[in-house]
Amino acid sequence: MASTLATAGTACEIKPIAEDTVDVSAVRAQFPILKERPGVCFFDNASTTQKPSEVIRVMTEYYSKSCSNAGRASYRLSSQTLQAIQNSRATVAQLINARPEDVVFTSGATDSLNTVALSWGLANLNDGDEIMLCMQDHKSAVLPWFNVKRILAGFGKNIKIVPFEIHDVGDYDLRTIREGVSSKTRLIAMSHIHHVYGMDMEVSDIREIVGPDVLISLDASQSAGHIPVDVKELDVDFVSFSGHKMFAGNGVGVLWVSEKRQPELTPVRVGGMGATLSAESETEFSAPTLQDLLESGTPNIPSILSLVPAVEFVSNIGVENIAARLSNLTRYLYEKVKEIPGVDFGPGPGRCGCPGGYGILAFRIQEVSVSDLGFMLDSENILVRTGDHCVSKASEEDQYVRVSLQVYNTKEEIDAFIEVLEDSVC
């Protein structure tokens, strides 16, 4: 990565994608934690979001009024729970313009991304095949492929991981993808919005470069519920994301698999419910649906149910309006941070060339370590992420303070944050 950093005074413009029309007071009123902890600025939303009261209510109500396992018994409560899970599936499918039958629940984005690697990778990769990925993406999108490489090597199949790079400004270096793709490339793993650099990683450009035969596994952890995610438009094969990063409970993830890829998958976790051992062979499983194939065992039912109010929260505001607010807040934040003496922006909207801004800004301040800055901010109740941000090959170069905003954050909170930063450089 080139090391030229855009510092204070560099010409750089973030153009919000649309006007911010969100009624932020009405939004904030839906989050109990904002009342419980007045004065706390939660700027670590890429890590997890806070939960609206409807999400908390649905989760509590499951335990207090309808706790039962799903579909395992003939009594009505169990059937109702199964029905509620299918309702969540339909609701999430609608959010991403998918068919419910193409959606499975996992324990999170990490689980979804591992499921892609194991379920598709183990069944389809052969000696000499190549997987492309970016070492500056989140470890959860990267390490599952090294794990598949390790497992396959144990069976005498050597697959190659071909890395591609990220530009100085935070988007993928398309030249390195063009140079890396070959007739052996089977799949490319990529982010939709980068979790540290806050850039849209341009899925359509990458599809154009790799062509129709290379599969795309898209990590939508930072885009689902933040910007419109339409699986029909995206032209990818797998989409993974977590519920907890879009207002739902912890421990639930979503994996969407294109219809075309479903026959290529193998079961990776078997047990109660799900795939059954075939009557004819001890080495064959039977799984008539994608859910049978990939969902087994008791899932995180309250969190699955919480996806309904989480998606409703997003839809009531409008995902385009959330995107517009995040974009406006990013510009406001950038304009203020760039005035701090000695600021070095990381790749992303802080450097030139970012058209919109998706709520994420990475930077550091010369002479102040990022961890000191993190502690200083915490002592003033401003919660940000510092460190290597779950990137596999993080160097000193990659240490940043990451501010990640959500629809409930305000310009006043950003002003309070800026005051602390100004104090830190005095």
Ligand SMILES: Cc1ncc(COP(=O)(O)O)c(C=O)c1O
């Ligand atoms: C881009 C990205 N991918 C994957 C993950 C992993 O998500 P989870 O920890 O919910 O499995 C994260 C979490 O920060 C992320 O930001």
